[in-house]
Amino acid sequence: MGRIIIFNIIRFLVLLILQVAVLKNIGYYNIAVAFPYILIILLLPIGLPNFLLYTLAFLTGLSIDAFYDSIGIHAAACVALAYFRIFFHKITIELDEQESFNTPSWGNMGFKWYSTYIVLSVVIHHVVLFFVEAFSFYNFIHTLLSIALSGVFTLILIFVISLLTYHKKSRVIN
Amino acid sequence: MKNLWLFLVRYNAFFWFILFFVFSLALVVNNNNYQRSSFVNSSNVVVGSFYSNVNSWKEYMHLAEANKDLLDENALLRHQLQEMVAKDSINEPLITDSMDNPSRYEFVVASVVNNSVHQRSNYITINKGSLDGIEKDMGVITSNGVVGTVLNVSLHFSTIKSLLHPDTKISVSVDSTSSAFGSLVWGDNTESRFAMVRDIPNHVKLYVGQPIYTSGYSTKFPKGIKVGYVVQTDIVSGGSFKDVRILLTTKFEKLTHVYIVKDKLAKEKLELESLNEDNG
The missing domain is CATH 2.40.10.350 (Rod shape-determining protein MreC, domain 2)
Structure with missing residues (x-):
């Protein structure tokens, strides 16, 4: 239990620093930008109470916003992502598993589940993020292009990070 | 009543979502419309000092280029100085025009601690704040062009709304x-x-x-x-x-040093112009 909390804090710090110190400066103009920091929210323990999950997601988004000077935009996207996460877990994970504190990682859940989870999450997050950022349907095509290209960029990075930290069945019994 | 409670508990994920999402959107709208100085931006101490640490490493990469720019500027200033010295004051009557007087403006040098060019709305953070006399809405230039206007000021840092921002005019x-x-x-x-x-x-x-x-x-x-x-x-x-x-x-990608323009007559001019609005 304590180990899981420490792991999550380390993951938060590492991904936040990666995002704001490195990835903020990398991008194809403002069309393709990667946001692998959403792994912070996606890899939180499964059995987290809803309110706590929303609070953590909101604070993660707000931390990113502070560095990007874009108050509320990432927070909104992260909250939407948290809602999607709850929904997805509810319909795909068995009841007894839903109570556990396991990390929903590649090693624990298998590739098929994990890849579906990541792809759908990235889509949801980026759609909300870019539409809230544009705040209109003006330049619709440009926004869609940003979502598609940034999504691919983010997915590649997330899968690289997941591969590098892959552990087979590293479940911790609480 | 009990049913309502059960309903809320059953769909709590959805209601929390609405609550948090609306709150986030409120933050976005507030920040966009009124440019209120909020605490959570890169002019606050934690974020600002983090970026100045990162930047102290990054500055090395552009040292050669920054040096060259400074040398060019030095040469230009030296040239202008030479012109001033060489000028014969007897040929021209000395009339001080307070509007074009060079001492009307004062320039504060600051180094850039955070910069972005890839966002839709780009901001720059610099390492000078209200302690150095920086105020909101001051202009920011560099040795070879304009950069933007000051948006938020804290004690030691300021954020600049870059020219690369949809609201800058x-x-x-x-x-x-x-x-x-x-x-x-x-x-x-x-x-x-x-x-x-x-x-x-x-x-x-x-x-x-x-x-x-x-x-x-x-x-x-x-x-x-x-x-x-x-x-x-x-x-x-x-x-x-x-x-x-x-x-x-x-060159926004390679910005290392900027000058903040302090206009000594700004207050006077704005006060005078605000009288126009009072009169209708």
């Missing part, structure tokens, strides 16, 4: 002598090297390569700072005005 004129003027905006560009000048009267003839200067109408920028060169003239916006596309002289 700077009054510019075509040629330093001409009276034709327009407003400089980033426009729909995605590139940090180009910008647009909008609403130039149609009768003004423009050619490719023509320099664009600040007009000095606002209190933010002194008159005659070079902004960029015209690269495309045939953009029609309709009506009696036209738009041109310009290549900026400021």
Whole structure:
């Protein structure tokens, strides 16, 4: 239990620093930008109470916003992502598993589940993020292009990070 | 009552979502409409000092280029100094024009601790704050162009709304002598090297390569700072005005040092102009 909390804090710090110190400066103009920091929210323990999950997601988004000077935009996207996460877990994970504190990682859940989870999450997050950022349907095509290209960029990075930290069945019994 | 409670508990995920999401959107709208100085931005101490640490490493990468820019600027200043020394004051009557007086403006040097060019709204953070006399809405320039205006100020840091931001508008004129003027905006560009000048009267003839200067109408920028060169003239916006596309002289990707423009007469000018509104 304590180990899981420490792991999550380390993951938060590492991904936040990666995002704001490195990835903020990398991008194809403002069309393709990667946001692998959403792994912070996606890899939180499964059995987290809803309110706590929303609070953590909101604070993660707000931390990113502070560095990007874009108050509320990432927070909104992260909250939407948290809602999607709850929904997805509810319909795909068995009841007894839903109570556990396991990390929903590649090693624990298998590739098929994990890849579906990541792809759908990235889509949801980026759609909300870019539409809230544009705040209109003006330049619709440009926004869609940003979502598609940034999504691919983010997915590649997330899968690289997941591969590098892959552990087979590293479940911790609480 | 009990049913209502059960309903809320059963769909709690959805209601929390609505609550948090609306709160986030409120933050976005507040921040966009009124530019309120909020605590959570890169001018606060934690974020600011983090970026100045990161930047102290990154600065090494651009040292050679920064040096070259400083040398160029030194050469230019030396040249101007020479002109001043060589000038014979007897030939010209000494009339001090308080509007064009060079001492009207004061420049504060600051180094850039955080910069972005890839966002839709770009901001810059610098390492000077209210302790150094920086105030909101001051203009920011670099040795070879304009950068933006000060948005938020904390004790040791300030954030700048870069020219690469949809809300930034700077009054510019075509040629330093001409009276034709327009407003400089980033426009729909995605590139940090180009910008647009909008609403130039149609009768003004423009050619490719023509320099664009600040007009000095606002209190933010002194008159005659070079902004960029015209690269495309045939953009029609309709009506009696036209738009041109310009290549900026400021290199936003490689910004290391900027100057904040302090206008000593700003307060006087703004107070005088505010009387106009009172009179209707």
